[in-house]
Amino acid sequence: MGHPGIKGFFRAAAGILSYPQDPRSFAQVFGSLTSAHYTRGRITHVRRETPDTVTLFFTAGEGWIPHRAGQWARIGVEVDGKRIWRPYSISAPEHGDPSITVKAQGLVSEHIVERAAPGNVLYLERPEGQFLLPDTPTELLFMVAGSGITPVMSMLRTLMPRRPDHDVVLVYVSRSRESCIFHDEILELADQFPGLRPVFWFTEERGRLDASDADALAELCPDHADRVTYASGPDSFVSAVEDLSRSHGGPPVVERFDVTRQFSGGQRGEVWFTRSEMTLEVGPDETILEAAERAQHQLPHGCRMGICHSCLVPLTDGAVTNIRTGELHREPGPVQTCVTRPAPHAAFDA
Numbered sequence: 286m287g288h289p290g291i292k293g294f295f296r297a298a299a300g301i302l303s304y305p306q307d308p309r310s311f312a313q314v315f316g317s318l319t320s321a322h323y324t325r326g327r328i329t330h331v332r333r334e335t336p337d338t339v340t341l342f343f344t345a346g347e348g349w350i351p352h353r354a355g356q357w358a359r360i361g362v363e364v365d366g367k368r369i370w371r372p373y374s375i376s377a378p379e380h381g382d383p384s385i386t387v388k389a390q391g392l393v394s395e396h397i398v399e400r401a402a403p404g405n406v407l408y409l410e411r412p413e414g415q416f417l418l419p420d421t422p423t424e425l426l427f428m429v430a431g432s433g434i435t436p437v438m439s440m441l442r443t444l445m446p447r448r449p450d451h452d453v454v455l456v457y458v459s460r461s462r463e464s465c466i467f468h469d470e471i472l473e474l475a476d477q478f479p480g481l482r483p484v485f486w487f488t489e490e491r492g493r494l495d496a497s498d499a500d501a502l503a504e505l506c507p508d509h510a511d512r513v514t515y516a517s518g519p520d521s522f523v524s525a526v527e528d529l530s531r532s533h534g535g536p537p538v539v540e541r542f543d544v545t546r547q548f549s550g551g552q553r554g555e556v557w558f559t560r561s562e563m564t565l566e567v568g569p570d571e572t573i574l575e576a577a578e579r580a581q582h583q584l585p586h587g588c589r590m591g592i593c594h595s596c597l598v599p600l601t602d603g604a605v606t607n608i609r610t611g612e613l614h615r616e617p618g619p620v621q622t623c624v625t626r627p628a629p630h631a632a633f634d635a
């Protein structure tokens with residue numbers, strides 16, 4: 286797969302992931318792929334990256350479509366006997382077995398970080414996303430914060446061996462050296478490929494980096510305005526990079542790892558799913574999708590960040606508010622449940 290030095294950090298599984306107990310049952314899982322609804326993968330290694338982050342290396346069964354560097358996939362894991370899907374960026378380079386790097390944030394990710402082990406089975410959907418390397422060589426600037434390094438690591442692992450003289454600056458913001466995912470591997474890559482220049486920014490030591498400040502960025506990357514910029518990380522960080530890039534012409538290629546929520550008033554709301562005849566209370570800080578999941582009511586979803594439109598459900602009555610923009614939406618028709626709340630009542634054909 287091309288990953289240097291996979292070190293073992295293995296913890297015993299406690300049944301959190303679907304986990305065939307012996308080789309025969311595993312063979313049955315893989316043997317049934319042609320009739321199975323979803324492609325399956327089997328974890329081969331678990332590597333601890335930081336105290337709260339692990340990488341799962343896995344082999345994917347028949348039906349898996351090889352990823353491109355920078356893409357993500359929905360991964361299904363079984364938690365307390367229930368399969369739950371979440372999107373994860375793929376950290377492995379192209380042309381090899383996939384891996385995902387998971388930080389313990391939220392129910393599913395915490396279970397993975399605590400309990401994933403070799404032999405566990407994952408359920409896989411096809412890789413998606415347009416956060417991709419450019420088709421032609423060019424000078425690049427990666428602006429990365431926190432877990433935003435995950436798809437960028439796939440890009441660096443793919444790009445640097447393929448074009449060793451490529452000119453790449455990586456500005457990587459993390460809280461501390463200890464929480465900096467892939468820190469040592471990035472330094473090794475830079476040793477091996479002089480075209481890669483990493484700049485680490487630890488906020489515990491240097492405070493917040495204002496990614497919209499051209500002067501601050503010029504100290505880290507003097508020719509930043511001449512480079513094709515990629516931004517990956519929390520919404521506020523990516524938006525700051527977008528603001529700066531707008532002032533000198535080219536919009537960056539972006540990947541967001543969360544949504545900045547503009548909840549108004551902190552009020553509860555109510556949703557009515559007409560087909561399943563179910564009423565659902567939506568908490569003051571919840572989206573419709575989150576409230577449905579809490580009530581174990583399945584709604585379609587993908588990225589969970591308002592990007593992919595997999596979560597569209599027809600609004601038939603009432604109104605919803607977009608949690609990012611605060612916009613009110615009353616027109617009957619498809620609504621993204623991952624970024625909306627009832628205002629204060631909404632009915633859906635679902």
Ligand code: FES
Pocket residue numbers: 585586587588589590591592593594595596597621622623624
């Ligand atoms: S899940 Fe992707 S837009 Fe809602």
